[in-house]
Amino acid sequence: QSALTQPASVSGSPGQSITISCTETSSDVGGYNFVSWYQQYPGKAPKLMISDVSRRPSGVSNRFSGSKSGNTASLTISGLQAEDEADYYCSSYTSSSTWVFGGGTKLTVL
């Protein structure tokens, strides 16, 4: 069982905003602001979308944003587009100097 819990699926219509949560269930990851988010299309390698909770790497659309409140990090996608349909994973650094991924969330654009 992962130390990071994500909803299995979320959905939204084009133009809407959706939020994917990532809740820390272990004290090993608590308190760190080293949460990152990855987008993965079927059959493709994941791509970094958000790092350090809210930093967007160069080239990533500003429709993607990240935040954290307490022990829950969130990825928000605004102005939802068909091309956003993918799997999304959060990841966090731990107190053991290791990393852990969330279970992943499948985003469906209706």
Next chain:
Amino acid sequence: EVQLVQSGAEVKEPGESLKISCKGSGYSFTTYWIGWVRQMPGKGLEWMGIIYPGDSDTKYSPSFQGQVTISAGKSITTAYLQWSSLKASDTAMYYCVRQGDYDFDYWGQGTLVTVSS
């Protein structure tokens, strides 16, 4: 341009050994941690471990400690993931990743390992 290029797909039988590779280019190979991520068929991402090629310092996930070995050849800018005795449950896609600050900023294309008798 930063690139991580992995070795090709492998089909092995249970009990066999295997070493897959990941060649980095376009950056200073010895000054970035490089790691491995497993994705079993239809499942999520699992962090396996990471190595600092500069001094070969290595960290493993408790789930993979003792199950695999991560190494690197800094002169040839290549990282490796190896098994001494494969199991059917090792069937998965394996990605190498470059660690940025506290993220994985570049990913290899993946190496599919199939273990079947």
